[in-house]
Amino acid sequence: xxxxxxxxxxxxxILALLLIALAITAVSAAVYxxxxxxxxxxxxxxxxxxxxxxDSTVAGAQIGVNGTYVSFNSVSGWPNALRVYTDAVRxxxxxxxxxxxxxxxxxxxxxxxxxxxxxxKLFDGDTQMGNTIEAGTGNTSTGDLSMSAGxxxxxxxxxxxxxxxxxxxxxxxxxxxxVPGE
Amino acid sequence: MRACMRNIGALILGLTLxxxxxxxxxxxxxxxxxxxxxxxxxxxEEPKIRLRxxxxxxxxxxxxxxxxxxxxxxxxxxxNPSGYTxxxxxxxxxxxxxxxxxxxxxxxxxxxxxxxxxxxSLDISSTTSISYVDKVSLTFNPPETGHYIIxxxxxxxxxxxxVNAGVKARLYNGTNTYQEVIYRPxxxxxxxxxxxxxxxxxxxxxxxxLQFASVSGSSVSIRNARLFIFKATSVHYAESEGRSxxxxxxxxxxxxxxxxxxxxxxxxxxxxxxxDSSSTSYDVMCRLIQDDSIIHAEVRRRPRAAxxxxxxxxxRKITLDLxxxxxxxxxxxxxxxxxxxxxxxxxxxxxxxxFPAYYYQESESESAAQQPNTWYDKVTLSYVPLEGEHxxxxxxxxxxxxxxxxxxxxLSQNGNIASDRVVRQGASMDYEASFSFMKVMLNxxxxxxxIQFSGTSKTVRVKMARxxxxxxxxxxxxxxxxxxxxxxxxxxxxxxxxDCSASITSTTVVIQLYNYQIxxxxxxxxxxxxxxxxxxxxxxxxxxxxxxACFRDASGRWRMRIRCLKTRTDPFDFRIDWIEFxxxxxxxxxxxxxxxxxxxxxxxxxxxxxxxxxxxxxxxxTIYVYDGDSSIQIQIIDGDYSQxxxxxxxxxxxxxxxxxxxxxxxxxxxxxxxxxxxxxRPNTSVYNLMDVEFEVS
Numbered sequence: 001x002x003x004x005x006x007x008x009x010x011x012x013x014i015l016a017l018l019l020i021a022l023a024i025t026a027v028s029a030a031v032y033x034x035x036x037x038x039x040x041x042x043x044x045x046x047x048x049x050x051x052x053x054x055d056s057t058v059a060g061a062q063i064g065v066n067g068t069y070v071s072f073n074s075v076s077g078w079p080n081a082l083r084v085y086t087d088a089v090r091x092x093x094x095x096x097x098x099x100x101x102x103x104x105x106x107x108x109x110x111x112x113x114x115x116x117x118x119x120x121k122l123f124d125g126d127t128q129m130g131n132t133i134e135a136g137t138g139n140t141s142t143g144d145l146s147m148s149a150g151x152x153x154x155x156x157x158x159x160x161x162x163x164x165x166x167x168x169x170x171x172x173x174x175x176x177x178x179v180p181g182e
Numbered sequence: 183m184r185a186c187m188r189n190i191g192a193l194i195l196g197l198t199l200x201x202x203x204x205x206x207x208x209x210x211x212x213x214x215x216x217x218x219x220x221x222x223x224x225x226x227e228e229p230k231i232r233l234r235x236x237x238x239x240x241x242x243x244x245x246x247x248x249x250x251x252x253x254x255x256x257x258x259x260x261x262n263p264s265g266y267t268x269x270x271x272x273x274x275x276x277x278x279x280x281x282x283x284x285x286x287x288x289x290x291x292x293x294x295x296x297x298x299x300x301x302x303s304l305d306i307s308s309t310t311s312i313s314y315v316d317k318v319s320l321t322f323n324p325p326e327t328g329h330y331i332i333x334x335x336x337x338x339x340x341x342x343x344x345v346n347a348g349v350k351a352r353l354y355n356g357t358n359t360y361q362e363v364i365y366r367p368x369x370x371x372x373x374x375x376x377x378x379x380x381x382x383x384x385x386x387x388x389x390x391x392l393q394f395a396s397v398s399g400s401s402v403s404i405r406n407a408r409l410f411i412f413k414a415t416s417v418h419y420a421e422s423e424g425r426s427x428x429x430x431x432x433x434x435x436x437x438x439x440x441x442x443x444x445x446x447x448x449x450x451x452x453x454x455x456x457x458d459s460s461s462t463s464y465d466v467m468c469r470l471i472q473d474d475s476i477i478h479a480e481v482r483r484r485p486r487a488a489x490x491x492x493x494x495x496x497x498r499k500i501t502l503d504l505x506x507x508x509x510x511x512x513x514x515x516x517x518x519x520x521x522x523x524x525x526x527x528x529x530x531x532x533x534x535x536x537f538p539a540y541y542y543q544e545s546e547s548e549s550a551a552q553q554p555n556t557w558y559d560k561v562t563l564s565y566v567p568l569e570g571e572h573x574x575x576x577x578x579x580x581x582x583x584x585x586x587x588x589x590x591x592x593l594s595q596n597g598n599i600a601s602d603r604v605v606r607q608g609a610s611m612d613y614e615a616s617f618s619f620m621k622v623m624l625n626x627x628x629x630x631x632x633i634q635f636s637g638t639s640k641t642v643r644v645k646m647a648r649x650x651x652x653x654x655x656x657x658x659x660x661x662x663x664x665x666x667x668x669x670x671x672x673x674x675x676x677x678x679x680x681d682c683s684a685s686i687t688s689t690t691v692v693i694q695l696y697n698y699q700i701x702x703x704x705x706x707x708x709x710x711x712x713x714x715x716x717x718x719x720x721x722x723x724x725x726x727x728x729x730x731a732c733f734r735d736a737s738g739r740w741r742m743r744i745r746c747l748k749t750r751t752d753p754f755d756f757r758i759d760w761i762e763f764x765x766x767x768x769x770x771x772x773x774x775x776x777x778x779x780x781x782x783x784x785x786x787x788x789x790x791x792x793x794x795x796x797x798x799x800x801x802x803x804t805i806y807v808y809d810g811d812s813s814i815q816i817q818i819i820d821g822d823y824s825q826x827x828x829x830x831x832x833x834x835x836x837x838x839x840x841x842x843x844x845x846x847x848x849x850x851x852x853x854x855x856x857x858x859x860x861x862x863r864p865n866t867s868v869y870n871l872m873d874v875e876f877e878v879s
Contacts, residue, residue: 067217076224169226180214
């Protein structure tokens with residue numbers, strides 16, 4: 001059934017469209033209006049933290065006050081031999097619920113050509129969790145790993161310098177532990 | 183105009199939707215946290231522990247002394263004999279030591295000898311020689327020195343009955359006579375028996391001869407001559423070979439055999455002697471008596487001439503208990519006016535337990551020839567023997583009853599005549615005793631042995647007829663000893679191999695390695711093997727892992743005795759294709775590496791095998807470390823790990839630990855064991871792994 005349009009109806013539609021266009025134009029313009037938002041930001045303990053492992057002292061691990069940062073300054077290896085820090089540092093989930101973590105290699109530099117490999121592995125007990133991070137040549141992330149509440153995983157560092165390397169050689173690497181969500 | 187306005191409106195609506203979606207996405211952005219780990223610097227440092235070359239094997243150490251490859255070798259050395267000695271009567275027929283160094287069907291061939299030997303000459307041989315000539319001889323080289331029994335048998339004939347004519351026969355070894363018959367016949371048709379018995383101590387090759395001769399140059403003959411030498415285990419023997427005489431008409435002992443049997447049972451007694459009398463009117467008498475009561479033989483002979491030497495031969499199966507028994511060969515004269523003589527008297531008693539089987543029959547009663555020139559069976563022995571060589575002996579007392587009559591008697595098997603004697607006695611009272619024998623190979627079908635007799639009149643009589651068939655246990659043996667050299671290293675295993683065959687089937691080969699620890703050849707277990715060998719080569723192998731070094735002397739020399747035996751009397755050939763004495767040395771490399779601590783701090787270290795190649799051939803592979811005490815770190819036994827990881831050892835400040843390897847392999851090849859030397863700081867879980875590869879060729 002055909003419905004006839006009434007006179008003046010089209011004009012109202014055009015008017016509405018023009019008002020909307022006007023509003024859009026107002027947002028894009030250099031001319032703006034300020035709206036205010038009250039945003040209190042609190043400090044809360046990190047849900048995932050670095051904690052000391054059995055070999056942290058030997059590796060020269062210094063863990064930040066809040067457990068969100070660790071620095072190793074005494075990691076070394078012998079040329080053509082594998083050095084393994086079985087328990088260099090640990091990662092612990094303090095959250096009452098599971099959290100997802102991902103350990104990533106951010107940077108790796110220095111005398112990297114003198115290194116045969118540096119590997120970082122996460123272990124829950126004797127079970128390796130995720131992929132092996134292999135500096136320079138291989139995988140750079142463990143991948144997303146679900147860490148149950150209260151779980152404590154150890155970080156294993158493996159270093160092998162090439163044969164004939166001098167003791168003046170060194171490298172450095174930086175890792176980030178990404179924990180999605182609040 | 184209206185249409186234009188409609189299009190503009192649609193455009194504005196589209197833009198509005200796009201912006202709405204973009205704003206919604208902005209408001210759902212993720213929240214994450216980043217924690218940071220920083221390691222700097224990661225340094226290369228001088229190794230605190232270093233590997234250093236050892237003094238044994240070959241070690242390749244990396245620049246920094248943090249990895250190594252150790253190469254050692256296992257020794258598998260095969261030796262062949264460098265000398266040999268045929269033992270006993272065994273003789274080398276062909277070949278040399280070079281021929282037994284490979285399994286190539288090129289042989290050293292040895293001819294066997296036996297604990298028995300036999301020869302016969304059955305045809306008639308004649309001579310007019312008054313010097314003895316051989317009828318049959320037997321050269322015997324026994325496997326071992328000892329007492330051997332000789333029996334001989336023949337029939338002799340003289341073509342003349344003249345009183346000075348005669349035939350004689352003897353058993354002779356080239357120096358000594360052991361039995362002698364001198365016979366002057368009353369009739370040229372006579373075939374007089376000759377029996378001989380002797381136990382002789384034989385130390386090497388010996389030739390025994392059965393000879394005959396003419397007394398005065400007339401033609402004489404001999405036939406059915408047999409000579410048999412054998413060894414028996416349980417034998418009692420007595421002899422008195424010098425001539426004894428007596429005028430007594432009472433029995434006089436010539437020789438006495440006294441013994442107490444070690445076991446009760448059946449025995450065979452055989453006795454021989456040669457008798458004479460000084461008078462042609464009186465008789466010489468002789469008997470074989472047991473325990474002064476049982477007469478096994480008794481003869482009487484009136485001589486035709488005083489120089490005659492008559493035959494006495496008797497055999498009988500007897501059963502003895504465990505009490506002492508006395509057997510005597512006695513003689514006397516029928517009259518004190520005549521002198522009776524006896525010489526070459528022998529008595530032997532042999533236990534029949536030494537023989538695999540025997541069959542016996544006797545007929546002791548007297549039988550007469552009722553019809554002249556008719557054959558009578560005196561005793562018949564029927565049996566189904568076991569397959570093998572048999573000695574069949576028939577013994578008979580016989581008389582013609584008159585100097586003008588003659589008795590004929592023979593031993594036969596299934597109609598085949600072994601001996602056929604014809605005798606005229608000197609007087610009606612005469613009775614003589616003789617035996618004959620044959621050696622035959624029998625199969626397990628019925629056999630009928632007979633002693634038959636015949637005579638020219640009813641005066642002809644026989645008695646005390648006995649027949650025995652004995653399966654011979656006698657063996658032919660090819661025996662030799664090989665000697666060789668080896669080494670004085672530690673042996674993990676010894677494997678010896680003999681490849682051999684024989685010219686006959688089913689011989690028994692016994693191979694023994696001299697055990698220097700026990701000071702003799704073993705009779706079982708290691709160093710002893712027994713196998714049946716036939717016409718085709720058989721390979722006999724023995725592997726010794728339990729103290730193999732006891733089969734060498736302090737200089738590494740070894741001895742191997744091989745005996746090939748067969749129950750038979752004829753020699754056979756034993757062929758040796760290959761003899762190998764292979765030793766698998768347990769080589770110890772002390773030391774292949776040393777682990778040095780370059781600082782004052784202590785460490786703990788151990789070896790751990792993590793991969794391997796071709797270790798199945800390794801018999802005993804052991805990696806030790808030594809720091810005053812030794813500790814097994816890795817061990818492979820029989821091709822598999824018995825220990826793959828060692829216990830921790832403390833490596834004190836500036837200390838040294840030595841690495842020792844001991845290896846034996848059962849096959850040629852190359853094996854590799856990849857290990858880590860694990861180096862830990864005490865009380866931490868920080869460790870270092872050094873690659874150490876052990877290669878064994």
